[in-house]
Amino acid sequence: MKFCFNDQQVLFAETVREMLTKRCSPEHINDFISSDMNSMPLVWDAFMAMGVPGMAAPESLGGLEMSDLDSILIMEELGRSACPEPIMEHAVLSVPLLTECNEGNKYSDVLEVIISGTKRASVVFDDQYALGADAVQYLLVFHAGQLHLLEQESTKLQRQKSVDESRHLFSIEWDPSASTLIESNPERVDSLTKKTELRAKAATSAQCIGVAEYLLEKTVQYVQDRKQFGKPVGVNQAIKHQLADTGKAIEFARPMVHRGAWCLSNGHPETDLAVHMGKLLSSQAVELACKTALQCHGAIAYTLEYDLQIWLKRGLTLSSSWGDIYNQRDRIANCLGL
Known part of the structure; x- marks a missing residue:
């Protein structure tokens, strides 16, 4: 039995490392922190070109159908580069979550744009701040035993202080409604x-x-x-x-x-x-x-x-x-x- 990652998994992680070394250097991160920008466009564009935003989505929806094990080395590279982009919240959490709720293809239109990376999503729990909420278009919110899908424009964001200035944290004010509810079965x-x-x-x-x-x-x-x-x-x-x-x-x-x-x-x-x-x-x-x-x-x-x-x-x-x-x-x- 072979207890190691295969060549494809290693090569993908190495490719991500090479890209981040070029586009997410300490100089780039310091510039991002000191600016008013909510994202690093060159980094996100590179992730899109590699298919990272939709890496956990099924191939039938345009994703790479990667498992949690497949993506774990990429997560290591995000830490190694201190990348500010909330790739975990988008690719590892939001995409699989919305995919599981996409019964009857009700949310295929939203899935299509977040899998491609042209629009972004993040996940929020009741007792937590939303990471990178100023850069996303959709928020998946666990609230009072329910799951809601919100458009970021319909919410009020309040920036919160963070020890790590490259992590943009926000509290969210919003009104639950039948139109935002996507799962209510306890x-x-x-x-x-x-x-x-x-x-x-x-x-x-x-x-x-x-x-x-x-x-x-x-x-x-x-x-x-x-x-x-x-x-x-x-x-x-x-x-x-x-x-x-x-x-x-x-x-x-x-x-x-x-x-x-x-x-x-x-x-x-x-x-x-x-x-x-x-x-x-x-x-x-x-x-x-x-x-x-x-x-x-x-x-x-x-x-x-x-x-x-x-x-x-x-x-x-x-x-x-x-x-x-x-x-x-x-x-x-x-x-x-x-």
Whole structure:
């Protein structure tokens, strides 16, 4: 039995990395943060050209019919580049969710434009802010045991503060109505809610791995280049131990994140446990990577003039997104009946 990704999965992820390296550099991200723009058009256009917005949609609707496992490496690349575009919310959450609700082709027109990427969508839960809501045309909202499909123009958005300035968070004011309701069956909504949350946690876990890996690489490079008393600071054992512990945490978390995605794709009975374990370990790994990078770089690491602060903020934000370490521990205990 072969426990690894196939050539197509790896090649797709490498292609995404190459594109993001060119179009989503720290300079591009800083320009985006300092501007009034709600998106990075060159990045989104490149995603559209590769079919990423509709990668989870069925081929019959013009998608790539990729599973959660197929897309998990792409999520890692989003974390590695600290990409501000809400691809996870659009491609991994919104497209599969609306596809499952498209009985009788009622929403085929909306699906067609969001699968192509010409229009965007995001998912919102009652107790959460909407990420990137200013750049989307449609919002799928879980509210009071129901699922609604809204046009963004019909809502009132209120920008909220975020530690990571590249993540545009919004609270939403809107009026539920029969015209926006797309699913009201309690069991059905509960199933869709659970599946969407698990997908979000698995994808966020992968982004945590990408951020942690980038921070570790940059920190290793820094301690090799930075010299004190004529020697690289990386020769000190205390530095080596911190870097080794961080690398170990990343490599321990990565297989569990991949297992969570595999379980999601195959409907495995241990899906809940695997996804929560992946989120726990990846959150721990990225938090450790942030602490190690900050300590090894010194105070310069969190200054706005130093690009590493982009990944430090993104890592700490992703660590707590969709449930922090303590929340995941509670979920794991529940899965185990403890």
